[in-house]
Amino acid sequence: MRRMLLRLLFAVALPAVLIALWWLASDGSTNVYWPPLRTILKTFPDVWTGARLKTDVLPSILRLAAGYATAAVVGVALGTVIGSYRRVRAVCEPVLEFLRAVPPPVLVPVIMLFAGIGDTMKIVVIASGCVWPVLLNTVEGVRAVDPVMKETALSYGVTGVARLRTLVLRSASPQIFAGLRQALSIGIILMVISEMFAATDGLGFTIVQFQRSFAIPDMWTGILVLGMLGFLLSVVFQVVERRVLGWYHGLRAAARRTP
C-alpha cells in the first residue's frame, strides 16, 4: 500500500509542479501569445464542448481511423507476401527503401491533385504515410520466423491459413506492433497536416483558423486537445498491445528470470 502511494506521488508530483509553475508564471501575463493558463482553461469548455466535438473532433478521428486501418491491412498483407518470398523481396527492396524515405507530408500536395480536397484525400494521405513502417516491419518479422518452427510446421502438415495465423503472423507480431506504433504517430501528424492544407473541418483546420484570427487562447486549447488526443491514442495502443502480445512479454519475462 505504501509503495503504491509512493509511486502515485512520484507520478503526480512533477506534472503538478509544472502546471503550477505555468499557472504562476503566466498569471499576470499581458503577452498576447502567452495568455494566462487561467484564461486558456476558462476558454476550454466554451470551445471544445457541444457542436465542435461533432463537427471537428469526430471527423478528424474517423479519418485517422480509416487511414490507419487501411494502412495496417495493406501493410501486413503486402509485407507478408514480400517477406515470405526471397525473390520478391530482392526485386522490391530498393523501390521500397526509396518510397519509405520520402517524407510523408510531401504526399499531401500530390494526393490533392488526384483526390481533390475531400475526405478521400485525407484518408489516402494518412494511409499512404502509415503503410511504410507497418509494411517494412512486417517484412522483417516474417523473414525472421524461426526456421526450426517452420520445418516443424511443414512436417506436421500445417499449411495455408493455419500456418499463416499460428506461425507466420504470430511470430512476426512483435515486429508488426513496433511498426504499428511508429505508424500511429505518423498518422496523427498527417491527419493534422492534411487538414491544415485544405479542409473545411477537423482539428488541424480549426486550430489554424484560430491562429489566423488571433484567437490565441482558443488556439492554445486546440494545442492541448491535440496533445491529449496523442496521449490517449498511445494509451489505447499500449492496452491493445499488452493484450495481443501478452504471450510474448510473458515469454520474455520468463526467459529473463531463468538465464
Add this chain to the structure above:
Amino acid sequence: MKGLNTALGAAGLAAFLALGEVVPRVGIVKEAYFPPTSRIASAFWDELQDGAFWSALGDTLTGWALGLAIAVGAGIVVGVLLSVVPHLREATASTIEFLRPIPSVALIPLAVLLYGTELRSVLLLVVYASFWQILIQVLYGVQDVDPVAEETARSYGLGTWARVRHVLWPSALPYVMTGVRLAAAVALILTITAELVIGAPGLGATIAVAQTSQAVPEMYALIVVTGLLGLLINVGARTVERRALAWHQSVRGEVAV
C-alpha cells in the same frame, strides 16, 4: 547470391521507373496529375541547373542538421542526468510519457505566431519531435547496463563521472545510435513539413510553390529529391552507427556472417 540480389533489385527499380513512364502515356492516369518518368527526370535535371534549388536544399539541410544536433545533445544530457541522479527517473516518468506522444505538428500555430517563417520555427518543431527519440533510447540504454560491471566499477572506487564515461556510456551507446538514426529520419520529416506548411525557406516551401503554380513535373522532381535525401540520411546514419560501434558485438557479428 549478393550479385543476384543486386540484379533483381535493379530490375525492380527499372520496372518501377518503366511503369511510371507507361501508365500516364497509355492514359490510365492523367498526364497532368502524374507525368511520365522522363518528364520528371528532365524537370529534375532543370532543377539541378537552378541556383534557387541549391539554396533551398541548403536551407533544408541547415534546419535538419541544427535541429538534429540540438536534439541529440539535449537528449543525451537529459537522459544521462535523469538516470544518474537518484529518483529523478521515477519522478519524470509520467511527465515524459505524457509529453512524448504529443504530435509536434500541434506546435505549428504557435511556431508561426512566435517566429513566423524564420529558421527558429523550423527548429522548434524539429527539436521537439526528435528529442524524445533520443531521450527514450538513452533511458533504455542506461537500464541495460550490466549490474556486475556497475558494481565492479563502484568497488574499484570509480567516481560518478568515471562511471558515466567508462561503464554507462559504452553500454548505452548502441541504443543512442539507434535513437540518432530514428531521430535523423524524424528530423527530416519535420523540417520538410515545417517548410511545407509554415513556408519557411527550403525544399518544402519550393514544393508548395510548385504545387500552387501547377508545375506538376517540378513538384514530382522535388519530391524525388526529398526521397533521395531521406535515403542518403538513412545510409549515412547506418554508416556512422557501424563506425561508432565497431567494437560492439552486434556489428562484429554482422561482419563475420
